[in-house]
Ligand SMILES: Nc1ncnc2c1ncn2[C@@H]1O[C@H](COP(=O)(O)OP(=O)(O)OP(=O)(O)O)[C@@H](O)[C@H]1O
């Protein structure tokens with residue numbers, strides 16, 4: 482029992498060390514000449530654009546449900562005019578970024594893990610390396626940058642559609658114009674709310690790409706390791722998202738207040 | 739050893755002498771954990787010859803050629819390729835060395851998100867840094883024609899048969915004109931007719947491009963077609979060396995058992 486715990490921690494530290502080494506390799510290759518623009522654009526399309534519908538739909542439903550559930554509580558205080566403000570607060574600051582990131586961890590991090598894992602198993606990564614090309618620059622740098630750019634954009638989309646969902650929910654019971662609704666939402670948010678929310682999405686995007694690439698790129702050569710790479714990428718990326726969320730909220734509270 | 743040890747240093751550009759050494763391995767050892775895979779490997783490969791390595795599955799044949807390209811680093815011993823000690827090379831020098839070597843993976847290792855054409859272009863653009871699109875197209879078409887895959891130029895690797903994948907993998911390594919080819923089981927998993935085709939292709943490549951090759955195989959017909967010299971690996975050491983017929987008619991039971 483104690484042995485097992487010890488082993489688990491040892492493995493955790495070993496892996497953290499490997500991730501640091503992988504991170505260093507990423508940074509070195511990031512600043513190498515010969516950036517793969519066309520592959521980067523392709524990855525933005527693959528990881529970002531193809532997740533638009535999924536993120537959009539989920540966020541819309543979340544906003545709708547949130548509004549439906551918040552309403553009775555607020556009406557109880559006679560404060561139902563505060564509904565847009567509370568929606569904007571919760572969606573833009575917390576729910577939008579985290580839900581989007583979790584969905585992306587499930588879809589994008591696992592996709593990257595599986596893709597690179599299977600490239601490893603079928604010796605494609607080895608082939609690239611022994612031919613004298615640079616698989617880190619071609620495969621890893623492009624994917625990590627693509628998710629770092631696309632997850633914030635997806636979050637923006639998620640926020641807007643989440644608020645739209647809230648609007649639809651409000652309009653089921655009462656009549657509010659779209660213009661007035663969005664005005665109220667925007668008035669509820671200050672720059673000091675938006676900035677940390679935006680910054681954390683960049684970290685989310687990075688972590689999703691990084692963990693996906695790390696798990697895939699360093700997977701073993703057996704066939705079962707493809708599934709393992711995909712699976713462990715989702716788990717690790719999701720965990721990181723919550724850790725980053727907590728850290729960013731703490732740090733921004735200290736800085737701002 | 740049939741060949742005397744070469745004392746000629748390689749001069750770039752100078753026309754090769756018959757016994758100019760391309761690979762020189764002395765006392766190579768490699769273990770994985772407690773498992774001693776390579777115990778004492780000594781071999782020379784001379785310019786322009788085809789060397790076939792025979793050995794049981796798991797005897798470490800692939801490990802030898804992975805050491806040659808620097809994918810694995812040996813635990814002990816000297817390993818010189820083109821007169822350079824591989825384990826002492828820095829990143830840039832190793833890359834330069836790898837550009838001169840073609841490595842054919844058993845699976846072909848085609849990039850499966852790219853078409854056959856893009857697979858061929860990849861090394862031209864990324865490794866040889868070719869810019870002129872016409873020149874690239876020409877080179878790709880020429881090499882695909884030479885392996886008989888021109889009709890499949892715009893197919894995805896998943897749409898190719900096993901033999902076609904092998905040929906496409908071969909084309910992708912040939913497209914950069916390597917001086918040294920390493921074939922890891924080029925005919926395994928193919929029918930006898932396709933195997934023969936590939937074996938003849940290996941021979942043709944040697945004649946046409948004057949490449950030096952190491953061919954790892956279990957396929958005796960492939961060995962008999964391609965080999966100038968055969969080495970037999972057993973228990974971490976080479977136990978026999980000679981022409982195909984010499985090794986085949988060896989008195990040693992262990993050696994001759996490969997040919998049954
Ligand atoms: N990267 C590695 N890590 C750990 N062990 C390895 C590694 N590569 C090879 N081995 C071990 O080394 C031994 C020899 O492997 P190798 O792939 O060279 O065999 P082989 O002679 O090529 O066999 P086959 O004909 O089946 O391809 C095997 O026992 C294998 O498990």
Ligand SMILES: [Mg+2]
Nearest residue numbers: 799800801922
């Ligand atoms: Mg092998």
